[in-house]
Amino acid sequence: MTVRRFLLALALLVFATPAFAQPKLEPADFLLPDESKMTPFKDRVPVLFVTSNQPEWKSLKGFWTEGTQDEVDPATGLKVTRKVVKLKVPLGLTQPPTVPVENPITAEKWVLGKQLYYDKVLSTNGSVACATCHAPDKGFADGAKSSTGINNALGPINSPTVFNSAYNRFQFWDGRGTSLEDQAQGPVGNNKEMFGGKADPWEEAVARLRTNPDFVKAFNRVFGHAPTRDAAAKAVATYERTVLLGNSIDDKAYATMRKRVTEEESGKFVLKAEDYTNVLKAEFAAKSTALKDIGLDAEKDAAKAEESGKRILAGRELFFNKARCTNCHTGDTYTDHGFHNLGIGAKDGELPLGEFGRFVRLPTGHKDMALVGAFKTPGVRGLLWTAPYMHNGEEKTLEAVVDFYDRGGNVNAWLDEKMRDTTAESAYIKDRAAGKPVDPNVKTYGPTKKPIIPLKLNLSAQEKADLVLFLKSLNGEPLDPLVSDPTKFPAR
Numbered sequence: 001m002t003v004r005r006f007l008l009a010l011a012l013l014v015f016a017t018p019a020f021a022q023p024k025l026e027p028a029d030f031l032l033p034d035e036s037k038m039t040p041f042k043d044r045v046p047v048l049f050v051t052s053n054q055p056e057w058k059s060l061k062g063f064w065t066e067g068t069q070d071e072v073d074p075a076t077g078l079k080v081t082r083k084v085v086k087l088k089v090p091l092g093l094t095q096p097p098t099v100p101v102e103n104p105i106t107a108e109k110w111v112l113g114k115q116l117y118y119d120k121v122l123s124t125n126g127s128v129a130c131a132t133c134h135a136p137d138k139g140f141a142d143g144a145k146s147s148t149g150i151n152n153a154l155g156p157i158n159s160p161t162v163f164n165s166a167y168n169r170f171q172f173w174d175g176r177g178t179s180l181e182d183q184a185q186g187p188v189g190n191n192k193e194m195f196g197g198k199a200d201p202w203e204e205a206v207a208r209l210r211t212n213p214d215f216v217k218a219f220n221r222v223f224g225h226a227p228t229r230d231a232a233a234k235a236v237a238t239y240e241r242t243v244l245l246g247n248s249i250d251d252k253a254y255a256t257m258r259k260r261v262t263e264e265e266s267g268k269f270v271l272k273a274e275d276y277t278n279v280l281k282a283e284f285a286a287k288s289t290a291l292k293d294i295g296l297d298a299e300k301d302a303a304k305a306e307e308s309g310k311r312i313l314a315g316r317e318l319f320f321n322k323a324r325c326t327n328c329h330t331g332d333t334y335t336d337h338g339f340h341n342l343g344i345g346a347k348d349g350e351l352p353l354g355e356f357g358r359f360v361r362l363p364t365g366h367k368d369m370a371l372v373g374a375f376k377t378p379g380v381r382g383l384l385w386t387a388p389y390m391h392n393g394e395e396k397t398l399e400a401v402v403d404f405y406d407r408g409g410n411v412n413a414w415l416d417e418k419m420r421d422t423t424a425e426s427a428y429i430k431d432r433a434a435g436k437p438v439d440p441n442v443k444t445y446g447p448t449k450k451p452i453i454p455l456k457l458n459l460s461a462q463e464k465a466d467l468v469l470f471l472k473s474l475n476g477e478p479l480d481p482l483v484s485d486p487t488k489f490p491a492r
Contacts, residue, residue, distance in 0.1 A: 026226055028206040033224030041073045042080040045107035047242075049096035051089045052255075060088040063480035064490065083107075085490075090246025090476065091255060092381075093332050097166030097241050103181065103234045105241065111489055112218045113239030116232060118486040121212065122187075122205050123150055123194040130187065130236065133159040136484040139385025140243055145393035149193040156192075156354065158393035163382045166241040169337035173375045173391045174361045180237035185229065202229040245382050246332075247477040249290055250316070250470070252279045271316065276473075277309030293384055293475045308469075315470025323405070323457055323467055327418045328377045334474070339374035342419060343410025343454075344390050346373070349443045351412045357391075372414040384475045398468045406464065408454025413445035421455040428453065 133147040140162035171177030187193040195201040209227035257275040345355035358371040389395040
């Protein structure tokens with residue numbers, strides 16, 4: 001028998017004879033579900049978001065409220081009554097987070113996602129978890145200018161918060177992820193975050209998960225198969241989708257205003273200082289920790305409620321008008337979901353390649369020069385918990401951030417148009433063409449010597465202080481311990 005015929009016969013024997021069959025290696029990326037391994041439909045607990053514009057919102061006693069609902073089992077067609085969890089979305093977030101149709105939320109999946117988020121099993125040497133750089137006691141960030149990952153590797157960028165990331169149109173500072181499921185996969189394969197191996201990072205991570213009996217059981221119950229990359233990403237994203245921050249002093253003042261206007265029947269839905277004052281008085285009566293956010297002592301400063309209410313409103317007016325913050329910070333989470341060059345990282349008017357941001361992530365053939373040096377607009381809730389600020393963490397305080405914007409950011413050739421004094425630039429060009437004297441301090445770029453002039457806000461010291469106070473009033477209430485405490489899980 002020739003060698004070729006021998007090998008062919010051996011192959012046929014391996015695949016055709018059960019007694020000689022070898023164990024099949026299951027793919028790491030994804031597997032198809034086996035319904036028989038999953039928790040039965042009647043015992044699965046769906047999780048639903050309830051917002052303040054839904055009638056039942058007020059009746060929910062806490063963030064995580066369990067109840068029951070009748071449904072039809074798609075496999076049998078029979079009506080079943082099963083448990084349901086309703087999540088009370090914080091005041092100020094008027095829309096529920098989008099949940100991908102392929103990744104519906106269940107209580108079991110949420111629990112698995114939370115376990116994975118805080119477990120270090122996904123890192124090569126078992127030293128780093130998602131929570132290492134996104135810790136609940138540090139505003140779901142890490143409080144450092146740039147993060148330290150596996151083998152003490154120092155990353156190049158500030159750790160963004162998970163707060164309200166469920167609403168993000170893009171994930172990561174450069175927008176390379178388009179969903180929380182995308183985001184959850186990134187750190188595992190990054191050699192400065194969680195990966196220090198030699199093979200495929202997710203193959204290694206999945207192999208580690210499959211040696212853990214508890215995780216194997218959990219994945220089978222939730223997904224109907226052994227751990228995979230796809231399932232792990234879905235589980236982590238499910239947990240992160242519930243890290244919701246709201247119920248701020250400003251949110252409560254807005255709700256108070258709507259109630260007042262409805263009772264007045266005036267139809268003028270405009271915030272007044274009295275709305276903030278009434279909220280602050282209620283906060284003093286409750287000895288709320290939110291008072292500390294705006295520099296007030298719950299025991300001693302009750303007499304300052306009216307003055308503080310006026311200052312917060314003044315700061316709000318600045319935010320929406322003179323300070324031009326809403327050019328980029330809009331909506332419930334105060335972000336336009338866009339990318340802007342503020343000049344962060346520019347040195348002497350020049351932007352190094354490492355600070356090219358969104359431009360680098362755009363596919364070849366679609367490079368947009370307007371996005372050179374542009375980074376994602378972050379939301380402005382929870383700012384007191386998420387310092388330092390900017391994508392490189394260079395600003396340590398909110399006061400420093402306001403000063404940064406007051407001077408118009410850092411000049412560079414690609415400074416966002418929203419940060420520039422385009423009127424002054426046009427005047428400069430006309431004067432130069434007419435041979436008139438021009439400001440020698442203006443930076444010009446390229447063959448045409450294009451002038452770039454940052455737009456200064458010229459805020460007074462009092463205006464800066466009031467604006468910072470308004471930003472602090474957006475901080476929000478601490479998250480429910482079920483979300484923020486790594487040791488707490490729903491009763492089973």
